[in-house]
Amino acid sequence: MVSGAQVIVESVGFWRSTPVASRHKLVRVLALLAIFLLASIVISLWTGYQPITWASLRTDEMTRSIFFRLRLPRMMMAAIIGATLACVGAALQALFRNPLAEPLTLGVSGGGALGASLAIAFGWGARVAGMPVVFIAAFAGALASISIVYRLAKAGSMVVPGSLLLAGIVINLVANAGVLTMQYTVDQTRSLQILRWLVGALDVVGFSVIWQMLVFLIPGWVVLLFVSRDLNLLAVDEQSAASLGVNVPRVERTVYLVSSLLVGVTVAVGGSIGFVGLVVPHIARLLFGQDTRFALPSSLLIGASFLMLADALARSVMGAGELPVGAVTAMLGGPFFLWLMHRQQRFSVLQ
Amino acid sequence: MTILEARNVEFGYCPGAAAVLSASIAVESGTLTAVIGSNGSGKSTLIRVVAGLLQPWSGGVFYRGRNLLDQKPQSLARQLAYVPQNASIAFPFTALEVVLTGRAPYHSRFQLENAEDQRIAMNALDQVGIAHLAHRRVTELSGGERQMVTVARALAQQPECLLLDEPSSSLDLKHRSALIRLLLDLRERKGLTVLMITHDLMLLEPGFDHVFALRCGRIAASGPPQQVITGDILVEVYDDAFIRTSRVNRQVCVWSQVHR
Structure with missing residues (x-):
């Protein structure tokens, strides 16, 4: 069976032709992705209900305001959230040796959303220290759910792949029910705020939230890139990784903490946007091979492009209105997930 | 010279239920050593403790006289390699x-x-x-x-010492022997030390220098294969009265009678 994905892979086979990791290849991969990222930025900035031209941007105050206060921050928001979810997905897939793992299927997003909406419901976000408090609450929720999922899926010294996903999905459902309950019980304005978390939306005005997010996100990205070698050894085999000198418990703890922080922060702002963390690492591995040391940084860049383009689509398909970006990624990612699951049956990953 | 040594190690996966009880083994440099025993006798647990993957409840594992806990994992990994049972x-x-x-x-x-x-x-x-x-x-x-x-x-x-957990369990007849030939060859040329769990009792002789037999988490017998791979000892180690051995031309034959 020749699928579309395979055709794409064959046509860029050149990029995979080097059989082993080399610095040369890494540079080429990152350069290619940087070009793709730039293209996505241009498409994203120029897509929207209000057409923007160079001339109007220079002269018209209204257009400038739309561009700098709305479109540019929104593009950046899509980019950093997409990048974050994708690299967390790549890390979690390698850590659990499970190609179906991602923040949504492991319940991390759900837990984060519950934490964030609790903070909103109690009005913490508006008072004490603003957004960072919501971030911390989401981080705590995400961390709580990943530890519950991990405990449930762990049998002796191994993690049962089927239980991992089942536990994750159930935690996610329960968390969503919690968010819904809160949405019904709190007052109107907060209710609307909470509704966002259920699907995921990227509307943002100005840059202040983005800077606040980056304070948490950039260190998280750096830590994940730092452990990408260890994650690659873990993706091959946990016991071998331990015998190769990887401190497995420490890497596990690090990835849990950092993933929860990263997902918590993105969920607190953008809601649980699903499937980015699932689809993007697979695209990265299809294009550049299995090596996590390539897949992780590539996912970061592809994730940014992916969510920018998905958001551009969400903003343009309905004319003046717009779709929540979470709906677009779910419609693209859901079928992909099913296809992947079907393919994985052969390797009996879901034992 | 003893390159790898476990002294009175105890380990279990649940508190109170030890899988390995006060086991001591010593592996000489440049030798081939086998660990044998029935299923669930603690062989894999012992080798994982020896590889430094599990920390013993008590006792210690020493590589070149130094406790594994005091060595950097990365430099240890250049000297000690471990092949898991089923990756x-x-x-x-x-x-x-x-x-x-x-x-x-x-x-x-x-x-x-x-x-x-x-x-x-x-x-x-x-x-x-x-x-x-x-x-x-x-x-x-x-x-x-x-x-x-x-x-x-x-x-x-490129380790000095190789630990293998049933490396031949899914290999065919030819490749089982080929693997042992390779290990013998590496010992010859590179001075490789090998500690290997195996159920292929017939391939240990000649070639292997030492055998440890485990029974219920304890070392039940230890010595050169000629002494350990004998009917009397194997009957006890595997708790099976139908085990027979016979030696023909430096080759040992071991079987458990099916028809009683």
């Missing part, structure tokens, strides 16, 4: 990529493998006889082939 690989890495991970202890975390590493990895694949599978995905290989990939990965580590 199930979820992602379609190529065989060469898997073998190349054996080079990780020789690099810092941001270094990628170079041409020399690739040569070593290809050589390791060639030694176990699967160089032709280098660019095949491990998810598409047979169980035996995958087992050889894991052995090649450990060889690429």
Whole structure:
């Protein structure tokens, strides 16, 4: 069976032709992705209900305001959230040796959303220290759910792949029910705020939230890139990784903490946007091979492009209105997930 | 010289239920040592404690006289390699990529493998006889082939001491012997030390220098194969009165009678 994905892979086979990791290849991969990222930025900035031209941007105050206060921050928001979810997905897939793992299927997003909406419901976000408090609450929720999922899926010294996903999905459902309950019980304005978390939306005005997010996100990205070698050894085999000198418990703890922080922060702002963390690492591995040391940084860049383009689509398909970006990624990612699951049956990953 | 030693190690997976009880083993440098015993006798647990993957409740493991806990994992990994029993690989890495991970202890975390590493990895694949599978995905290989990939990965580590957990369990007759020939050859040429769990009692003699027999987490017998692979001892170790042995031309034959 020749699928579309395979055709794409064959046509860029050149990029995979080097059989082993080399610095040369890494540079080429990152350069290619940087070009793709730039293209996505241009498409994203120029897509929207209000057409923007160079001339109007220079002269018209209204257009400038739309561009700098709305479109540019929104593009950046899509980019950093997409990048974050994708690299967390790549890390979690390698850590659990499970190609179906991602923040949504492991319940991390759900837990984060519950934490964030609790903070909103109690009005913490508006008072004490603003957004960072919501971030911390989401981080705590995400961390709580990943530890519950991990405990449930762990049998002796191994993690049962089927239980991992089942536990994750159930935690996610329960968390969503919690968010819904809160949405019904709190007052109107907060209710609307909470509704966002259920699907995921990227509307943002100005840059202040983005800077606040980056304070948490950039260190998280750096830590994940730092452990990408260890994650690659873990993706091959946990016991071998331990015998190769990887401190497995420490890497596990690090990835849990950092993933929860990263997902918590993105969920607190953008809601649980699903499937980015699932689809993007697979695209990265299809294009550049299995090596996590390539897949992780590539996912970061592809994730940014992916969510920018998905958001551009969400903003343009309905004319003046717009779709929540979470709906677009779910419609693209859901079928992909099913296809992947079907393919994985052969390797009996879901034992 | 004793290169690897476990002194009175105890370990269990649940509190109060030890899988290995006060076991002491010593492996001499440049020798081939086998660990035998029935299923669930604690062989794999013991070798994982010895490899430093599990921390013993009490007792200690010493490599060249130094406790494993006091050694840096990365430098230890250059000397001590471990082949797990069944490495199930979820992602379609190529065989060469898997073998190349054996080079990780020789690099810092941001270094990628170079041409020399690739040569070593290809050589390791060639030694176990699967160089032709280098660019095949491990998810598409047979169980035996995958087992050889894991052995090649450990060889690429260029260790002084190799620990193997039933490396031949899914190999055919030819490859079982070929693996032991390879280990003998590496001992000859490189002075490799081997500690291997096995159920192939007939392949230990001649070649292996020492055998430890485990029963219910304790060392039940220890000595050269000529002394341990005997009817009397095996009947006790495997708790099976129907085990028979016979020796023909330096080769030992072991079986358990089916028809009583």
